Amino acid sequence: MVTRPRYCGGPSVELGYWLGGQGTPFQPLETWPQLQGRRVIGTYRGRSAAALACRLLGVGEGQEVLFPSYNCGTELDAVLHSGARVVAYRVSRRCEIDLEDLMARKSSRTRAVYVIHYFGWEQPMAELRRWCDDSGLLLLEDCALALFSSGPSNSVGRAGDASIFSLSKTLGSWHGGLLSMSGSSVVREPNLVSPGIQTLWTEFRTSLRPLVYTGLERLRIYGPLISVRGRLRKCRDIGAQDAEFPPMPKSYYFNPDADADRSLHTRIRALAGAASPDAVLNRRRANYARLAKTIEGHPGVEALYPELPRGVCPLHFPIRVSNRDALVREFEIRGVPAIAWWKGFHLGAIDWANFAEACQLKRDILCLPVHQGLDGEHVEHICSAISDVLKTATC
Ligand SMILES: Cc1ncc(COP(=O)(O)O)c(C=O)c1O
Structure with missing residues (x-):
């Protein structure tokens, strides 16, 4: 007996799905507990959601985003695409964010705090939310590794002004991201372009x-x-x-032509809705x-x-x-x-x-x-x- 690649959360979409569906009823993604009560925008990938969050919330040139030092790099590059500068803060060996270090790095240019829920584990969102509100900062939550997680405080994906998801990591599609925004976030029209036939082919x-x-x-x-x-x-x-610091693969960098301002493909939305x-x-x-x-x-x-x-x-x-x-x-x-x-x-x-x-x-x-x-x-x-x-x- 050997293992199959679907083990790592990679491609798991069966051919039958393309030949007329899997017989599973599709649910609108808005019914997922993590997304309830939030405005949900389907995006091409998770990185597209991170870049879109910055654009819709007005994060950009001349501003700083406090960013976790332990990161994939893809999300970091998507935020850099906004024109903002990132200021890294400490993350412990147990993947806990160091709140004291984070707060000490705030400057007059700080506009937002970016936080990652590593592997699905919840970060201390109540404290962060309170501090962001008191300091007039936006809170951007990265749930790319935390789809369907709530955590003991039920805050994962619910506390941020914007929360970012990557469908591919958990569900096994090739593309797919979501941006969920709190009711109080000012949301301009996203004006996204459909990803087209190439996406479907991949x-x-x-x-x-x-x-x-x-x-x-x-x-x-x-x-x-x-x-x-x-x-x-x-x-x-x-x-x-x-x-000492091997570079991340080129494909991790944000590609504005391919990744920016693209919507979630309807077929992938349907696939996710079957989960x-x-x-x-x-x-x-x-x-x-x-x-x-x-x-x-x-x-x-x-x-x-x-x-x-x-x-x-x-x-x-x-x-x-x-x-x-x-x-x-x-x-x-x-x-x-x-x-x-x-x-x-x-x-x-x-x-x-x-x-x-x-x-x-x-x-x-x-x-x-x-x-x-x-x-x-x-x-x-x-x-x-x-x-x-x-x-x-x-x-
Ligand atoms: C923490 C984190 N955020 C965002 C992303 C971007 O997700 P996607 O690959 O769907 O663009 C990744 C991708 O690896 C990630 O690890």
């Missing part, structure tokens, strides 16, 4: 992947192929020295709990979040290990697509040398899949790969 090609992978799996050659790829990458890595927030949440939580139990007692490996609080919909199972990139290869060899999470750095806007903890997170965090598409057999395969890898590798 989605269609993406939807063929599970079919191909399943075929390879039936022929019993998918596992060996993944494993060979892992071994080849491992050979390539031997002796390779990563730069059940409760079913996704419950499945992901159950998978997370199973993986968390498996790493218990293994020295040298630590769950980034040992607890799974009420209402959290985990995007992955992030663990902290010291020889992360080597372990990613070991998981690949066993057919499990582990991710070296946010390994690359956005170069240019942040002085990384001042943010040791964020840099360490970029070097240590390895993500394992908890995707809702996994069945029991898949999860057991991942668990035995974890035991195997952690037994043989020195973390």
Whole structure:
């Protein structure tokens, strides 16, 4: 038995969907608990939503946005596209934002605070909201990793003047983002352009992947192929020295021609509408709990979040290990697509040398899949790969 790529939250749209739907009734996205009572705008991608939030709220030239030092870089580049300057603030090794550091960085040019709910875990939104209101600042919430999460205080995606979502990360489409705005935000007409046929073509090609992978799996050659790829990458890595701050991939940068002012494709809206927030949440939580139990007692490996609080919909199972990139290869060899999470750095806007903890997170965090598409057999395969890898590798 081998794992399929849908494990990592990647493409999971079946071909049948394109050939007349999956028979699941589509719900308007506005009925999702996280979006209720908010103005919802469908966007091409999550990064498009971040750029649009800045445009609609008037964030731009001559202004500053307080920004978390631990970031993907994509969201950062989308905010830079507005013309505003970003001022990074400290994020701890446990992915908690440092409120004191954040507040100390406010200047007369500060216009907004940007906050990321890492992997679905809730940030302290009540304190932030209060401080932003008292200081006359906008609050921009990034929920790209937190679709269907509410958190113990039920604030994820509800406290910000604008909240940004990326549908692809949880639901497995190729594109898709949402911007939700609070009732009190001044909303001009977004005037978005439809993404067109190219988007549909990419989605269609993406939807063929599970079919191909399943075929390879039936022929019993998918596992060996993944494993060979892992071994080849491992050979390539031997002796390779990563730069201190390896750049993030080019595709992470904001491309104004492709990403700005584009709407959500109607087909992807329908696809997202077929998802059940409760079913996704419950499945992901159950998978997370199973993986968390498996790493218990293994020295040298630590769950980034040992607890799974009420209402959290985990995007992955992030663990902290010291020889992360080597372990990613070991998981690949066993057919499990582990991710070296946010390994690359956005170069240019942040002085990384001042943010040791964020840099360490970029070097240590390895993500394992908890995707809702996994069945029991898949999860057991991942668990035995974890035991195997952690037994043989020195973390
Ligand atoms: C925290 C965060 N915000 C926003 C985005 C942008 O989402 P998208 O890839 O849908 O543009 C990403 C993408 O990786 C992300 O990690």
